[in-house]
Amino acid sequence: xxxxxxxxxxxxxxxxxxxxxxxxxxxxxxxxxxxxxxxxxxxxxxxxxxxxxxxxxxxxxxxxxxxxxxxxxxxxxxxxxxxxxxxxxxxxxxxxxxxxxxxxxxxxxxxxxxxxxxxxxxxxxxxxxxxxxxxxxxxxxxxxxxxxxxxxxxxxxxxxxxxxxxxxxxxxxxxxxxxxxxxxxxxxxxxxxxxxxxxxxxxxxxxxxxxxxxxxxxxxxxxxxxxxxxxxxxxxxxxxxxxxxxxxxxxxxxxxxxxxxxxxxxxxxxxxxxxxxxxxxxxxxxxxxxxxxxxxxxxxxxxxxxxxxxxxxxxxxxxxxxxxxxxxxxxxxxxxxxxxxxxxxxxxxxxxxxxxxxxxxxxxxxxxxxxxxxxxxxxxxxxxxxxxxxxxxxxxxxxxxxxxxxxxxxxxxxxxxxxxxxxxxxxxxxxxxxxxxxxxxxxxxxxxxxxxxxxxxxxxxxxxxxxxxxxxxxxxxxxxxxxxxxxxxxxxxxxxxxxxxxxxxxxxxxxxxxxxxxxxxxxxxxxxxxxxxxxxxxxxxxxxxxxxxxxxxxxxxxxxxxxxxxxxxxxxxxxxxxxxxxxxxxxxxxxxxxxxxxxxxxxxxxxx
Ligand code: G6P
Numbered sequence: 207x208x209x210x211x212x213x214x215x216x217x218x219x220x221x222x223x224x225x226x227x228x229x230x231x232x233x234x235x236x237x238x239x240x241x242x243x244x245x246x247x248x249x250x251x252x253x254x255x256x257x258x259x260x261x262x263x264x265x266x267x268x269x270x271x272x273x274x275x276x277x278x279x280x281x282x283x284x285x286x287x288x289x290x291x292x293x294x295x296x297x298x299x300x301x302x303x304x305x306x307x308x309x310x311x312x313x314x315x316x317x318x319x320x321x322x323x324x325x326x327x328x329x330x331x332x333x334x335x336x337x338x339x340x341x342x343x344x345x346x347x348x349x350x351x352x353x354x355x356x357x358x359x360x361x362x363x364x365x366x367x368x369x370x371x372x373x374x375x376x377x378x379x380x381x382x383x384x385x386x387x388x389x390x391x392x393x394x395x396x397x398x399x400x401x402x403x404x405x406x407x408x409x410x411x412x413x414x415x416x417x418x419x420x421x422x423x424x425x426x427x428x429x430x431x432x433x434x435x436x437x438x439x440x441x442x443x444x445x446x447x448x449x450x451x452x453x454x455x456x457x458x459x460x461x462x463x464x465x466x467x468x469x470x471x472x473x474x475x476x477x478x479x480x481x482x483x484x485x486x487x488x489x490x491x492x493x494x495x496x497x498x499x500x501x502x503x504x505x506x507x508x509x510x511x512x513x514x515x516x517x518x519x520x521x522x523x524x525x526x527x528x529x530x531x532x533x534x535x536x537x538x539x540x541x542x543x544x545x546x547x548x549x550x551x552x553x554x555x556x557x558x559x560x561x562x563x564x565x566x567x568x569x570x571x572x573x574x575x576x577x578x579x580x581x582x583x584x585x586x587x588x589x590x591x592x593x594x595x596x597x598x599x600x601x602x603x604x605x606x607x608x609x610x611x612x613x614x615x616x617x618x619x620x621x622x623x624x625x626x627x628x629x630x631x632x633x634x635x636x637x638x639x640x641x642x643x644x645x646x647x648x649x650x651x652x653x654x655x656x657x658x659x660x661x662x663x664x665x666x667x668x669x670x671x672x673x674x675x676x677x678x679x680x681x682x683x684x685x686x687x688x689x690x691x692x693x694x695x696x697x698x699x700x701x702x703x704x705x706x707x708x709x710x711x712x713x714x715x716x717x718x719x720x721x722x723x724x725x726x727x728x729x730x731x732x733x734x735x736x737x738x739x740x741x742x743x744x745x746x747x748x749x750x751x752x753x754x755x756x757x758x759x760x761x762x763x764x765x766x767x768x769x770x771x772x773x774x775x776x777x778x779x780x781x782x783x784x785x786x787x788x789x790x791x792x793x794x795x796x797x798x799x800x801x802x803x804x805x806x807x808x809x810x811x812x813x814x
Contacts (some may be wrong), residue, residue: 208306214273215392222770234280237291242271252291277304284329296340384813393420472615483787498548516617524630533560556584599746664792671697690785705738716745
């Protein structure tokens with residue numbers, strides 16, 4: 207939800223900011239803008255559309271400055287217009303800022319300032335903050351920001367420049383991510399640490415109710431009362447090369463291809479000699495684990511589907527009482543949560559507002575909380591403490607792929623570990639599953655060799671009216687994720703159903719223009735799923751089958767079969783999801799969609 211970048215130093219300001227914004231585009235791409243200070247004057251340039259369009263404007267107008275701030279927007283308040291694009295400036299032209307978040311009492315502040323004769327120019331909530339700052343500023347930025355933070359409610363990461371402060375960028379955070387870096391005589395700030403990787407890997411993650419002054423010389427931190435404090439920096443273990451597309455036309459395709467390695471990395475140090483061991487990451491005793499009677503999985507989007515996979519797998523491993531909940535609902539229902547609950551929050555970004563708020567609630571109610579995230583030191587990680595990191599590296603494509611497989615790997619290991627610590631996992635099952643998990647990377651690699659055939663199938667169906675995805679048992683959760691991928695990037699309607707549920711309503715929609723993607727692994731539910739395929743065929747729906755290698759019967763039911771390697775039944779979701787990701791990718795590509803930045807979506811959703 208909106209990306210922010212700020213720079214002060216001796217490089218070409220606009221270049222650093224534009225490059226930083228490009229790395230943030232997955233957070234929003236409705237409009238973009240930049241503001242600089244040069245010779246004691248603020249200038250700004252804004253445009254609807256993408257960062258590259260802003261870059262064209264910057265080049266055409268030879269726009270340059272001594273230091274500056276930039277923004278790429280995912281619209282919340284106010285339409286997608288140039289006027290609503292950030293940065294926003296106070297009417298007296300003394301203050302300029304960019305904002306990520308939502309100012310909830312913006313209307314009230316606006317009315318108050320308009321009554322004082324201040325003219326507003328945009329429909330945004332953000333303008334209330336900058337006008338307020340302009341109104342209270344009397345030469346002391348810190349004091350003005352303290353006043354602002356007392357007046358505004360909601361979530362914000364703000365990056366601010368004052369016209370008469372020629373070597374200062376100010377930042378303030380409550381609820382929206384913000385990271386600060388300093389190296390040599392350069393200072394940076396960004397929403398996402400990946401934007402800083404090529405400059406520095408030692409960064410400070412801003413906490414809630416914290417502000418900072420960044421100059422060429424240093425970076426000083428204050429609380430919202432204006433009191434200075436020391437802050438420890440963190441070292442990032444990613445490098446800049448990880449954020450490039452390499453030989454691939456899209457980040458999504460690159461990230462799909464990274465999955466064999468990602469699964470291997472996710473197993474590393476957690477599985478050895480046929481055993482799973484997470485004790486070096488989770489210092490939980492068997493007694494503690496035995497005390498957690500309930501397991502709550504809480505997440506959004508793809509991460510939520512990863513938890514559904516996990517729940518299905520865990521049910522096969524032990525006698526767990528599991529709930530899987532969407533974070534935005536978990537908070538507002540009266541779900542019993544207490545010290546007997548292990549609440550597991552899964553978030554690729556570690557910044558999703560819904561998940562963060564749900565974690566705060568569970569913590570407050572005394573649950574033991576654990577986070578599974580791809581971003582070390584992200585807000586959820588810092589707040590929850592106990593964590594398992596998915597070592598997938600930065601994921602840039604808005605549609606999650608490699609982080610999903612990393613999540614289901616880590617979640618499977620967690621389920622096995624919990625079952626083992628509870629004395630419910632037999633050594634045979636542990637050995638069988640760890641061996642099969644170690645084989646997953648090579649199996650995923652073999653699926654990737656079928657890319658051309660999957661592309662052809664996708665092309666054949668790219669004009670469909672929509673899709674159903676069906677599966678039973680462990681084939682159902684990957685169907686959910688397959689349908690989500692397709693919706694997100696191809697804009698086709700896609701819905702996943704447990705195969706047996708189709709006859710209770712959705713079957714009414716079937717006809718020859720609505721193909722059914724059937725996940726039909728060999729095993730005890732094969733015949734039942736085949737019956738559901740027959741029911742769909744009887745309504746003339748074309749069938750695309752995801753079946754197991756060696757299944758000689760399936761060709762009687764579908765001319766479009768994608769064969770997957772055999773694995774242990776519990777691990778079928780690992781194998782099924784990769785062809786579905788490729789299928790979605792090639793349908794979207796055939797339809798000419800913007801794959802890495804699908805419309806209306808943002809990768810990191812920091813509003814509720
Ligand atoms: C957004 C993204 C999804 C993602 C979801 C949860 O909606 O577009 O791809 O799955 O947020 O994100 P998280 O970072 O918490 O896993």
